[in-house]
Amino acid sequence: MRPESMLREVKVEDAIGLMLAHDLTQIIPGKFKGRLFTKGHKIREEDIPALLSIGKEHIYVMDIQEGWLHEDDAAFRMARAASGANVELTSPHEGKITLKSTIHGLAKIHKPLVDAINSIDQLVMSTTKTNTVVKPGHPLTGTRVIPLLVEETSIRQMEQLANEASEPLVQVKPFHSLRVGLITTGSEVFKGRIQDKFGPIVREKVAALGSEVIEQRLAPDESDVIVREIRYFLEEQKADLILVTGGMSVDPDDRTPGAIRQAGARIVSYGTPMLPGSMLLVGYLDDVPIMGLPGCVMHDPYTSFDALLPRICAGEQIVRADITELGYGGLYGC
Numbered sequence: 001m002r003p004e005s006m007l008r009e010v011k012v013e014d015a016i017g018l019m020l021a022h023d024l025t026q027i028i029p030g031k032f033k034g035r036l037f038t039k040g041h042k043i044r045e046e047d048i049p050a051l052l053s054i055g056k057e058h059i060y061v062m063d064i065q066e067g068w069l070h071e072d073d074a075a076f077r078m079a080r081a082a083s084g085a086n087v088e089l090t091s092p093h094e095g096k097i098t099l100k101s102t103i104h105g106l107a108k109i110h111k112p113l114v115d116a117i118n119s120i121d122q123l124v125m126s127t128t129k130t131n132t133v134v135k136p137g138h139p140l141t142g143t144r145v146i147p148l149l150v151e152e153t154s155i156r157q158m159e160q161l162a163n164e165a166s167e168p169l170v171q172v173k174p175f176h177s178l179r180v181g182l183i184t185t186g187s188e189v190f191k192g193r194i195q196d197k198f199g200p201i202v203r204e205k206v207a208a209l210g211s212e213v214i215e216q217r218l219a220p221d222e223s224d225v226i227v228r229e230i231r232y233f234l235e236e237q238k239a240d241l242i243l244v245t246g247g248m249s250v251d252p253d254d255r256t257p258g259a260i261r262q263a264g265a266r267i268v269s270y271g272t273p274m275l276p277g278s279m280l281l282v283g284y285l286d287d288v289p290i291m292g293l294p295g296c297v298m299h300d301p302y303t304s305f306d307a308l309l310p311r312i313c314a315g316e317q318i319v320r321a322d323i324t325e326l327g328y329g330g331l332y333g334c
């Protein structure tokens with residue numbers, strides 16, 4: 001059956017509770033011309049005088065047949081099937097429902113599922129990018145169908161895809177409160193030749209995600225000292241994350257990657273296909289993440305550090321594939 005065949009002419013007095021089949025325009029010369037009622041509007045008793053005043057004694061209404069859904073109901077079923085933890089639904093507006101975050105956290109969007117749903121004709125699932133840091137109220141996903149009425153089979157197909165998926169289409173992971181150890185390398189800072197500029201910036205970036213730099217320690221460009229400081233944070237402070245700044249590139253005095261290795265870390269990657277932040281290192285000392293932060297983290301607002309830190313704060317384990325993926329779309333500057 002085609003949706004048009006669900007049209008029926010009724011007297012306005014008999015239309016209460018029925019659904020308007022198309023927009024109705026009101027024109028008051030010199031004052032107003034526009035939509036008085038929108039297609040799909042459910043007629044209420046108080047609408048009758050207004051309908052009569054624009055010359056409508058009869059109107060076309062739509063009967064929704066078995067197996068068809070109104071756009072609001074379809075959008076709601078899509079939204080409900082898509083939503084995971086820490087997500088809330090808005091009410092429908094012009095046939096669209098928005099899923100919003102209820103917390104400050106990391107948005108996780110299941111891209112293969114989004115693609116599978118968007119390949120179903122007439123269904124629209126529009127999302128933010130996965131791994132976006134979001135605050136309460138941040139829109140994550142908008143759902144709608146294109147026509148006013150849609151066959152329920154399309155929605156069932158979508159619901160089945162969502163049910164069978166390993167992860168919800170959209171969820172928000174909360175940030176853990178990590179105790180972060182910060183080691184700032186560089187003999188110029190250690191010996192007081194210049195003032196440290198890394199500390200305040202890293203503290204702020206860590207605090208913005210609900211974690212805390214518990215202590216910052218300075219080290220000269222000497223591997224043994226850097227290794228000692230790493231072990232201090234690991235063994236004495238029991239830090240949840242260790243950050244080592246500076247000394248990450250190619251000069252003879254760039255000791256940080258070597259020292260992180262010497263401390264016993266398993267290196268996930270030294271080198272990240274993102275600019276700025278290409279000289280970043282990510283590794284693990286047992287299960288404690290350790291990162292080597294290149295100089296750019298001090299002056300660039302968004303680097304590979306800013307892409308990965310929220311994921312670590314959300315409790316995710318970084319693997320080599322996560323690093324590889326940063327290259328596509330990862331040219332921010334430099």
Ligand SMILES: Nc1nc2c(c(=O)[nH]1)N[C@H]1C(S)=C(S)[C@@H](COP(=O)(O)OP(=O)(O)OC[C@H]3O[C@@H](n4cnc5c(N)ncnc54)[C@H](O)[C@@H]3O)O[C@H]1N2
Pocket residue numbers: 184185186188189194195196197198199245246247248249250251254277278279293294295296297
């Ligand atoms: N020939 C190449 N040169 C550079 C490469 C490369 O691959 N080949 N990589 C570039 C990239 S990318 C970066 S980022 C930078 C810097 O990386 P580093 O982590 O090695 O940074 P440093 O050499 O330690 O310092 C650079 C600059 O920043 C000052 N600095 C360092 N720490 C602090 C601090 N805590 N407070 C204030 N200022 C600090 C330092 O004195 C230097 O002036 O390398 C590129 N070069």
Ligand code: MOO
Pocket residue numbers: 274275276277278279280294295296297303334
């Ligand atoms: O590590 Mo560098 O950040 O690409 O500027």
